[in-house]
Amino acid sequence: MTYCVGMRLDRGLLFMSDTRTNAGLDNISTYRKMFSFETPGERAITLLTAGNLATTQSVISMLEERTKAPGDRAPSILESPSMFQVARLVGQTLRDVIADNAQSGARADSSFNASIILGGQIKGTPPRLFMIYPEGNFIEAGDATPYFQIGETKYGRPILVRAYEPSMSFEKAVKLLLVSFDSTIKANLSVGLPLDMQIYETDSYKLGLSRRIGAEDAYFQTISNGWGAALNMAFDSLPDVTL
Amino acid sequence: MTYCVGMRLDRGLLFMSDTRTNAGLDNISTYRKMFSFETPGERAITLLTAGNLATTQSVISMLEERTKAPGDRAPSILESPSMFQVARLVGQTLRDVIADNAQSGARADSSFNASIILGGQIKGTPPRLFMIYPEGNFIEAGDATPYFQIGETKYGRPILVRAYEPSMSFEKAVKLLLVSFDSTIKANLSVGLPLDMQIYETDSYKLGLSRRIGAEDAYFQTISNGWGAALNMAFDSLPDVTL
Known part of the structure; x- marks a missing residue:
């Protein structure tokens, strides 16, 4: 399983993800599930992934245009004129990767599925936050639903529902997410430390503070x-x- | 869905269940999911049910021996010499009902499934608490796992994990369960008020306080x-x- 949250705040966007992947209880690994793209001064975009690891890694590789020689790469995600267009690109890539795997695979279609939270800002438009489904379609966060969770969402939800405020500081929002992640980690073995955290400040057009939070992190222990x-x-x- | 909790305390046993049943979002009803049996002075037994309503109602009817004329009924659940034997009886009845439905039914086996929490005390033995699976087998609560949840268990679990103490008073334990149920009700439409509550005090050999808690209940609102x-x-x- 996985647990990722993308959150819209008055001050910007906040992302957090765990790093545990597992195929059965006795086959666990640590993989990054948070991926960022930026053109400083113009755009900053972050993705959080949940689901089949081969699918999500393939999607990220496609978005980074790793099929091309390093010198020829000009990722569309850095060229698209709007976040809506970026969401369409990510959704289409996700759908194509799943369809491709399902075609050649021997197992059920669903086992290749994945979901993605996408957030960021492109100069001239406000920050936007999307949840992208395996079918490639997506929804956008609004004032009534200002955060998205993917993966093991239930244990960590009650505290989000009760304590989230759009006017929160990043400091308080990080605290909120750590409480939510801690409750989830304590209840589901397939969600595990370390956590990745990424801040995006509205109208900064560059990735903000990024931190990896492990079991030895003093604040997490507190x-x-x-x-x-x-x-x-x-x-x-x-x-x-x-x- | 459903949410039920059976809890072992130093003072006795505490049971709580919601009452919402649904077949689709537009077909909801209120049904009792808590059933008690007693021979005052000798035994008191409570069952909580989750799963297919036809299955659970049939199991309760079988346990009450409603196939017999009222005068001829001597439910085995009131005759079994031990709680372990009662758990075997309930498990066997559950398994038989599911198998019977699955045989004649046109739909998937799993849709007839149900789980049961069983707790109580028979004179001469300590109070015992069991969780019974659709296959008819069961596990018993112990010091390390002193409560069982069935149905929509995740939203209400973090507070149980953090605040449960075996030495709690019934007053405090009821408060704990109401917090757990409230978090679940706020997150899952298929868990709903009113709630049923049943207390069993160790060595009382009779059903303790029983209460139905609706939306208008002042303490629940508090x-x-x-x-x-x-x-x-x-x-x-x-x-x-x-x-």
Whole structure:
């Protein structure tokens, strides 16, 4: 499994992903699921991937035009005139890779599936955040649905629903995502550290702070250990029922 | 879907279930999923059911021996010498009902599936709590796994993991379950009010307090409204990251 979140804030976009991939319980690996593209001063784009690893790696390679010699590459993702056009490009690439695998593969179609969260900003337009489905179609985040989750979404959702505010600082939003990821990691073995984090500040047109957060990260330990106590404090603050 | 929890406490057993059943989004009903049997002074047993409603209702009817005339009924569940034997009886009944439906049915086997949480105490033995699978086999709760969830288990799990203590009072445990159910109800349309609650106090050998909790229940409203604020307070109590 996987857990990735892309979040729209007043200040910009925030992305977080885990790095565990598994094929069965006894075959686990660490792979990056966050990929960024930028032309500083003009655009910055980040993708989060969930699903079949061969599919998502192939999609990223296609987007980077690795079929061409290094000197000939001019990725369309860096040329497309709008984020909507980028979403169409990513969706089409994803659909094509899945169809190609399904055609030659011996297993069920669904096992090649993947989903992608795409966010970024191109000069002249506001930041935009999309969720792209295996069929290549996509939806955009709005004020009522300002974040997308893919992979193992359920354990980490209640805290997002309760604590998310569009006006949050990046510092607070990172804290929120770490709580959400910690709850998920504690409940599902197939979601695991380290985490990747990427910030994009509105109208900066360049990738913001990026960080890899491992088990030894002092702040992550503070959140992971402190959240249990904080939650119990919150729980105790509610009145007991009279039976 | 459904959400049910059976919990082992030092003081006894606590059961909670929702009442929503659905066949598609536009075909919803309210049905009880909690069923109790007792011989006051000798035994008290409670079942929570999740899965195909025709299967679970049939299982309960079989356990109540409704195939016999009212005067002839002597349910085995009230005669079995041990909770282990009761679990075997319930598991066998469940397996037989599923097999019977699957044989005559036109649809996939799995659609007739159901799971059951069974808990109770028979004089001379301690209270016991079981989870029974569609295949009729079962597992028992222990100190390391003191509660079972069936149905939509994920949204409501993080708070159970963090706040459960075997030494909790029933008042506090009911509060914990209401928080867990509220998070689930807010996230999954197929889990809904009212909730059924059943307490069993160790060595009482009779059903304890039973309550139906609807949307108008003042305490449920306190928890549902208060938990958001309490969670935000807990969240704010953790330090923000330094970016």
